[in-house]
Amino acid sequence: MFFKLDSFTLIGIDAIRVSVEVHLSRGLPEFIIVGLPGKAVSESRQRVRSAVLNSGFDFPVKKIIVNLSPADIKKDGSFYDLPIALSILAASGQIKCDISGESCFVGELSLDGSVNPVKGLISMAEQAQSIGKKFFFVPYEIANQASFISSLKIVACKSLSEAVEALAGGEKMEKFICKDKDESVSNRNSHYNFDFEDVKGQLKAKRALEIAVSGRHNIIFIGPPGSGKTMLAQRAVTIMPDLNLEECIEVTKVYSLYEKYVNYLIQERPFRNPHHTISRAGLIGGGINPRPGEISLAHKGLLFLDEFSQFPKNFIEDLRQPLENKEVVITRSHLSYSFPCNFMLIVATNPCYCGYFGDESRKCICSQREIQKFWKKMSGPVMDRIDMRVTVARLPESSFIKTECGESSNKIKNRIEKCLYIQNERFKGKRISYNSEIGINIINEWLKNDKKIRDLIYTISGKYNLTARGTVSILKVSRTIADLEESDTIKENHIIEAVHYRVGYNYSPESIF
Amino acid sequence: MKVSNREKILYALVDKKVKPVKFIDKYRQNNGDINKTLDYFLKYENLKLNYGTSKKNNNHISVEESNYRKIADFILKNEVDLLDISDDSYPDILRQIYSPPPLLFFKGNKIKEAKFSVAIVGSRKCTAYGREAAGYISRNLSEIGITVVSGLAVGIDSYAHKAALKGKGGSIGVLGCGIDIVYPPENKFLYEEILLNGSIITEFFPKTPPLKSNFPIRNRIISGLCRGVVVVEAGEKSGAVITCEIALKQNREVFAVPGNIFNPMSRGCHKLIKSGAKLVESIDDILEEFYEYYKGNLKLCSDHDYPSSRKVNNRHNTEIQGDELKIYEFIGYKAKSVEEIVKYSKMEVKEVLSILTSLEIKQLIKEDSFNKYSRLF
Numbered sequence: 001m002f003f004k005l006d007s008f009t010l011i012g013i014d015a016i017r018v019s020v021e022v023h024l025s026r027g028l029p030e031f032i033i034v035g036l037p038g039k040a041v042s043e044s045r046q047r048v049r050s051a052v053l054n055s056g057f058d059f060p061v062k063k064i065i066v067n068l069s070p071a072d073i074k075k076d077g078s079f080y081d082l083p084i085a086l087s088i089l090a091a092s093g094q095i096k097c098d099i100s101g102e103s104c105f106v107g108e109l110s111l112d113g114s115v116n117p118v119k120g121l122i123s124m125a126e127q128a129q130s131i132g133k134k135f136f137f138v139p140y141e142i143a144n145q146a147s148f149i150s151s152l153k154i155v156a157c158k159s160l161s162e163a164v165e166a167l168a169g170g171e172k173m174e175k176f177i178c179k180d181k182d183e184s185v186s187n188r189n190s191h192y193n194f195d196f197e198d199v200k201g202q203l204k205a206k207r208a209l210e211i212a213v214s215g216r217h218n219i220i221f222i223g224p225p226g227s228g229k230t231m232l233a234q235r236a237v238t239i240m241p242d243l244n245l246e247e248c249i250e251v252t253k254v255y256s257l258y259e260k261y262v263n264y265l266i267q268e269r270p271f272r273n274p275h276h277t278i279s280r281a282g283l284i285g286g287g288i289n290p291r292p293g294e295i296s297l298a299h300k301g302l303l304f305l306d307e308f309s310q311f312p313k314n315f316i317e318d319l320r321q322p323l324e325n326k327e328v329v330i331t332r333s334h335l336s337y338s339f340p341c342n343f344m345l346i347v348a349t350n351p352c353y354c355g356y357f358g359d360e361s362r363k364c365i366c367s368q369r370e371i372q373k374f375w376k377k378m379s380g381p382v383m384d385r386i387d388m389r390v391t392v393a394r395l396p397e398s399s400f401i402k403t404e405c406g407e408s409s410n411k412i413k414n415r416i417e418k419c420l421y422i423q424n425e426r427f428k429g430k431r432i433s434y435n436s437e438i439g440i441n442i443i444n445e446w447l448k449n450d451k452k453i454r455d456l457i458y459t460i461s462g463k464y465n466l467t468a469r470g471t472v473s474i475l476k477v478s479r480t481i482a483d484l485e486e487s488d489t490i491k492e493n494h495i496i497e498a499v500h501y502r503v504g505y506n507y508s509p510e511s512i513f
Numbered sequence: 514m515k516v517s518n519r520e521k522i523l524y525a526l527v528d529k530k531v532k533p534v535k536f537i538d539k540y541r542q543n544n545g546d547i548n549k550t551l552d553y554f555l556k557y558e559n560l561k562l563n564y565g566t567s568k569k570n571n572n573h574i575s576v577e578e579s580n581y582r583k584i585a586d587f588i589l590k591n592e593v594d595l596l597d598i599s600d601d602s603y604p605d606i607l608r609q610i611y612s613p614p615p616l617l618f619f620k621g622n623k624i625k626e627a628k629f630s631v632a633i634v635g636s637r638k639c640t641a642y643g644r645e646a647a648g649y650i651s652r653n654l655s656e657i658g659i660t661v662v663s664g665l666a667v668g669i670d671s672y673a674h675k676a677a678l679k680g681k682g683g684s685i686g687v688l689g690c691g692i693d694i695v696y697p698p699e700n701k702f703l704y705e706e707i708l709l710n711g712s713i714i715t716e717f718f719p720k721t722p723p724l725k726s727n728f729p730i731r732n733r734i735i736s737g738l739c740r741g742v743v744v745v746e747a748g749e750k751s752g753a754v755i756t757c758e759i760a761l762k763q764n765r766e767v768f769a770v771p772g773n774i775f776n777p778m779s780r781g782c783h784k785l786i787k788s789g790a791k792l793v794e795s796i797d798d799i800l801e802e803f804y805e806y807y808k809g810n811l812k813l814c815s816d817h818d819y820p821s822s823r824k825v826n827n828r829h830n831t832e833i834q835g836d837e838l839k840i841y842e843f844i845g846y847k848a849k850s851v852e853e854i855v856k857y858s859k860m861e862v863k864e865v866l867s868i869l870t871s872l873e874i875k876q877l878i879k880e881d882s883f884n885k886y887s888r889l890f
Contacts, residue, residue, distance in 0.1 A: 201852045203851055203852055203855055204851045204862060204866060204884055206862075207862045207863055207866065222883075223883060224883070227883075351883075358882050359882060359883065360848070360881075360882040360883075363777060364638075367637075368637050368638060368667050368668070368697070372699065391880075392884070393850065393882065393883035393884040393885065395852075459874070460874065463874055481863070493864075493867045496867040496870045496871050496874070497863055497866050497867035497870065499870050499874075500866045500867065500869065500870040
C-alpha cells in the first residue's frame, strides 16, 4: 500500500519539488518520517494523527513510513502536514484521488484538521507551474498570494476534509478554486500616506532625490538633526514608478519567506527602514535556516539607513557585495542560499557627533579629530558606491508656515517614469537596466567625439581632486540628468549639476568649509 | 674627546633636570657665557659625555642607560639637529624673549637661514574665507622672502604653511611635541613637504606627547621667532588670541585679518582689532610696520597681486555673464541659501545648482554652511 504526492521545499528563495511517499506495511504500529526531516517535520507526526482523527477518518494501525524525496536535502518547516495526511488517507484507501498526479500540496495542519498558512507559497506556485502541475492545494488564508499564476489552479483549502473533497476532482473541486485572479492584479494603485507636497523648501535635496530615483543612484543625505532627511527619504518611495507584475511577484516572494500571512500580491514599493541596533543576520540575511534580511526585503524598493554612522562598521562593509551583485549569497556547509536584493540605498547621517557641523546657527562642538573619526568609519568602498552626496540644511522656522507647497509626488513620478522609459529603451537587451549600472567603457563611447566635455571633466577632476570612481559617478549622474531633460547627449550644464551632487560634501573635513 | 656645549646642555636639562627657565637665568647672569653657566650646573660632574662613551670608563658616571643617552642616540639615528642658545645660528630674535629655549631640536635648515619672519596663526576649524585669506597672505609674504612661521596644526596653520612653501621665504613649523611625533596625523605629508623649503623645530625632547599644556609653551616660540603675528581667523577664546597676548609681551607687532561680522570665527580677530591690533587687508599693511627692517634686506614689493575690488570685478565680468552674473551679484558676502537664490532668480532649481557649481569651479563663491553660499571676492 504505497502512495505518493508532490510537495515543495525552499532553498533560499527558490522552491524545489519534494515527493512525499507513504508506505503502509504490516508490523508493529509505527509512524516514521525519513528524508532528513527537521524538527518541525518530525513533529508533524503528532499533528497529522490528530488532524486525521478529528476530521472523521481512521488513522491506520500499521507501520507507516513516510519518505521525503530527494532524501539528501534537509527539510524544515510545516509544509508537509497536508500532503502526508492526504497520502496516508489515500494509501489506506479511505479517499478517492483522481488528480493526485497533476496536483501538488502544501499546508500546515492544526490538530482539529484545519489548514494553516506556510511561508514561501508564491515561489512554490511558480515552481508548480514550471513543472507542469495543474492544481495546487494551498491554505485558504493565503491563497490569494499565488492566485495570479494563470495556468495553475489554486485550490484553497480551509481544512483537511475540504482538501479531501477537492481531491476527488470533478465538479466538487470547482468551488474551492481561487477565482479573484484578475482583480488582485489589475487593481494596482499604490497609495501612500505621505506626499512630496509636505516637504517645504529643500529644493536642492528634492531635485537630487528625483535624479537619484530616476537613475537608481544611491544617495546620502548629510545634515544636522531636524533638517528633514528622514522625511525626504520616506517620500522617495512615492515617486518611484509602480511595480509591474513581474516585480510584484519577486517582491511577494521575498516577503512570503519572511512572514506567513501574506494574503495578497504586494504592489507597493517596499520601504525598509531598519534601526541601527539590527543584527547582522537581520540586515544581510542568515540564521540557521537562512532567512532574507532587510536588504532583501527592500528588493525592488528602497533601503533607508537612518543614522548611518551608528551602524557597526562591519555591517556597512557587508553591504558592499550585495550593492554590486544585486544578490546576496549565504553559504552554509550543506548548501548556498541566495536572496535577491536589488534595492536603492538611501542613507542619512549627521555631519559629525554633535550633529551641527556646517550648520549656520548652532556651533559644532566637535574637534577636528572627532569629525575625522566620524567620517573615517564611512569613507572608503561603501561611500564610493554612493553616487550622490547631498547636504540638507535646517530651514528657518518662518519658512514652515510661509512657503507654498512643493510639487506633488505624482507630478514628479510622471517625469521619472519618462526617464526610466528612456533608460529601458537604451539598455534593451543589455544586462543593465539603470544609468547607475553603466560601466566606464560605455561612457567613454559616448564622450568619444566630444572634446569640450572631456576637457571640462579634466578641469573638474583636477579642481576637486576626484578619483577615477568619482569621475565615473559624476558622468553616470549627468547621464540621468540628461535623460530627465530628454537630451540625447550629455551637455556641459548636466555635468556641472552632477558635480554639485558629488562634491557637495567631500567627507574629509580638510577640504570643506 | 671634547664634549660640546650642546651635549652638556642636553645632559643638564635631561639628566640633571635643570629647569630651562633657571638655566636661562643663570645664562643671563653670566652675561651670556655658556661655559660659566655649564660649569655652575655641572661642576661636580666629571663627565665624558661624547657619543662614544663606553661602560669601561668606570671612573666616570655611567650615562649608558640615562635618558641623555637615549636622546643622543635618537638624534644620531634620525638626522635631527640641535641648536643651543650659545650657537651663532640660534635666531637672535628668539634669544631676546623672556625665556628662550636653551635647546632647539630641528629638522631642515631654514631655521638657521631665516632672516625675517612673520607668524600666521588661526583657528583649526576655519571657514573657506579664512583658508583663502591665510593662503593669500602667506603666499605673498613668502614671495618677497619673508619666512612664515606657524604651528603645524590643521586649519589656518596648515594652509599658511602650504602657501608659504611655494615662495622663497619658506616656512617654519613649531611643534608642541617631540620632533618624532606627527601631530596631528593628518599633516603627515605636510611634514615631509615642509622639510624641502623650511624646517620643523621644537624645544620638547623626542617622544614628548602633544599634551594640552605644551601648546601655550610652544606659542611663545612661534611669536618669539617673528617680528609680527598675523591672526587670520580665531574664535573668542582661541589659542591664536593667546599667542597674540604673548606676542605683545615680547614686543611684537600684532595684525589681524578682519572677517564676516556674522561669523563666530571672526570674533577673536575683531576683538584684537578693537584693542589695537592692525587690520590687514594685504601684506602692504604688514610691510608698512617693518619699513626700517626690510628696506635693507628685502626688496619693497609694491605691485604683488592682491584683490583690489576693481581688479577682481574687471576680471570676472569678462568671465561670467548672463544668469551667472545675475546670481553672482545677488550672492553677497553674507551667505544666501539655495532657496533664496531660486526665489530671487525665478529660475529652476537645476539651473541654479549648475550655476552655483560653475561659479564655485571658477572660485568666485563658496559653500559657507550647508546649502548657503557666499562670495569669496
